[in-house]
Amino acid sequence: MDFIAVGFIKAIELLISGDHSTWSAVWATLKVSTCSMAASLLTGLPCGFLIGYYNFKGKKHLRTILDTMLSLPTVFIGLIVYAFITHRGPLGDFGLLFTLTGIGIGQTILAFPIIAAITASIIEGIDEDLKLTLVSLGAGKRNILVTCLWEVRYGILAAAVTAYGRVMTEVGISMMVGGNIKYYTRTITTAIALETSKGMFADGIALGLVLILIAFIVNLSLSVLRKQ
Amino acid sequence: MTQNVPAYHLKKIQHYYGRSKVLDIKDLKIPKGSITGLVGPNGSGKSTLLKLLGFALEPTQGEIFYNGKKEYCFSPSIRSRVTLLTQTPYLLKRSVFENIIYGLKIRNDKKELKNRVKKALLGVGLEYDDFAHRKWHELSGGEAQRVAMAARLILKPEVLLLDEPIASVDTKSARQIRKASINAQKRWGTTLVIASHDLQWLYSVSDTQLSIFNGQIFTSGIENVIPGPFEKASEKIWKKGTGNGQSFFLKAPEKKSDNAVIKKKHISICVEKKPELSTKIPTGNSPTENILSGHVVSMLLEKKSSHIMTIVSVGDLSFTVRLVPDQVSSFGLHPGKEIYLMFSSDHINWI
Numbered sequence: 001m002d003f004i005a006v007g008f009i010k011a012i013e014l015l016i017s018g019d020h021s022t023w024s025a026v027w028a029t030l031k032v033s034t035c036s037m038a039a040s041l042l043t044g045l046p047c048g049f050l051i052g053y054y055n056f057k058g059k060k061h062l063r064t065i066l067d068t069m070l071s072l073p074t075v076f077i078g079l080i081v082y083a084f085i086t087h088r089g090p091l092g093d094f095g096l097l098f099t100l101t102g103i104g105i106g107q108t109i110l111a112f113p114i115i116a117a118i119t120a121s122i123i124e125g126i127d128e129d130l131k132l133t134l135v136s137l138g139a140g141k142r143n144i145l146v147t148c149l150w151e152v153r154y155g156i157l158a159a160a161v162t163a164y165g166r167v168m169t170e171v172g173i174s175m176m177v178g179g180n181i182k183y184y185t186r187t188i189t190t191a192i193a194l195e196t197s198k199g200m201f202a203d204g205i206a207l208g209l210v211l212i213l214i215a216f217i218v219n220l221s222l223s224v225l226r227k228q
Numbered sequence: 229m230t231q232n233v234p235a236y237h238l239k240k241i242q243h244y245y246g247r248s249k250v251l252d253i254k255d256l257k258i259p260k261g262s263i264t265g266l267v268g269p270n271g272s273g274k275s276t277l278l279k280l281l282g283f284a285l286e287p288t289q290g291e292i293f294y295n296g297k298k299e300y301c302f303s304p305s306i307r308s309r310v311t312l313l314t315q316t317p318y319l320l321k322r323s324v325f326e327n328i329i330y331g332l333k334i335r336n337d338k339k340e341l342k343n344r345v346k347k348a349l350l351g352v353g354l355e356y357d358d359f360a361h362r363k364w365h366e367l368s369g370g371e372a373q374r375v376a377m378a379a380r381l382i383l384k385p386e387v388l389l390l391d392e393p394i395a396s397v398d399t400k401s402a403r404q405i406r407k408a409s410i411n412a413q414k415r416w417g418t419t420l421v422i423a424s425h426d427l428q429w430l431y432s433v434s435d436t437q438l439s440i441f442n443g444q445i446f447t448s449g450i451e452n453v454i455p456g457p458f459e460k461a462s463e464k465i466w467k468k469g470t471g472n473g474q475s476f477f478l479k480a481p482e483k484k485s486d487n488a489v490i491k492k493k494h495i496s497i498c499v500e501k502k503p504e505l506s507t508k509i510p511t512g513n514s515p516t517e518n519i520l521s522g523h524v525v526s527m528l529l530e531k532k533s534s535h536i537m538t539i540v541s542v543g544d545l546s547f548t549v550r551l552v553p554d555q556v557s558s559f560g561l562h563p564g565k566e567i568y569l570m571f572s573s574d575h576i577n578w579i
Contacts, residue, residue, distance in 0.1 A: 129317065135312075136313070139307075
């Protein structure tokens, strides 16, 4: 049992000493998860708004597909992205396999349905009087989109936090598409998996602590934003 | 020429929610700069009509002309000119100041915002220093309604549509909202359409009153709608009980109808019941003169015409009779007085 306590102590030492391999994994995780979150927010928010706000033929089917995508296994996404960007795949010429960009594409696919589905549900639940108020104050379609999203910003923040948590903690996509290359595509989660398989619990626990710390900072910042 | 063009002209408007028809208006004109009162029970179609007039809803069928031009929902030319205030307005999750300037901001009009907000708030009886920086959740229901009104008045709208704006606010807020809406009409020539249950207010300010029942409009003013059920007295004659032992007769409906209407102008009154004035059960095709005894419950002055709307309660029903002041004084009418209403069965129409 001692190895757990030793692991915690070593974890703190690794972080304080600025261990290159540890911080490289932290940096790769932050970079790729932030980019994939930005991409999924840019695409997921308007899509979620359109699905939630308008009634159209096939809306129910689209919602079913989107809701099913919420439970996509990360290894399956990894497999599909791998198949597309591998040298024999349709996007093979772009050389995305074993790059952070490749991981980012997979993580965007992972986060997109979370953002879109939760946004659609929130927009569907918007008070009818809000839409009427905006129209009666002269808002055009663009104003309605922006104002509605702003009005439900706390719900959307919650969706973003959920998606960010899922993106940061996934292993399947990063491992399959990124290849877990040290100092290059190794993320916190793939590093933890590797270190644990090697019996290096201290390194694994150190990276786990960083992961929890990042989640804490993100939630703290959002909480401050909400109060403002 | 343009002076004669009405603000609104609705042609053959029908609106459905699912399969249920909620509005059926053949032809309706609302003059520019006028004040129109809209009266009807809950679910009669008032809010739907106001949403159509506010171009917040596309009618299922028919056309709406605004200032002589056919207009549609979200039309940019209309958006900045017509505004609607509902009974429970939505305040955006921001400060009062931000709420009031929202309409100006989307019009890219950012001149002297502070001054304009000050004036708009004063117009509804709220002090800038006390309210401008409050959050949306720091207001009472009446204050929120007044802020919503200020957010519309700051736009100096051509048309202000009010959907029961004072139904759920305190007396002070109601007074301020009434005053602010009339000021808008006086200062900017705003066309007002007001849906309200406050008949006294409507009669005192409106140029015309429209009554709406089951989606149908009566342009002749607030009419007496008689809700069902009715009893079949004979093949050709139906009967309606008033709930206090009295009843009156009307012709059998030609098609399935649940309600009937009798116009104010077809009801006459007397204060003493003469022996020859008693409802006779009709036997043939000739119309019957119905006589009902009731009590005056309220009297409202129609400001524009100086007529007095006398509301008479007869059992479960109430009837409105339009009288000239001389009639009121010669009959010595006052609330509580017993009077007799007389109307022919031929003047009751099914709707």
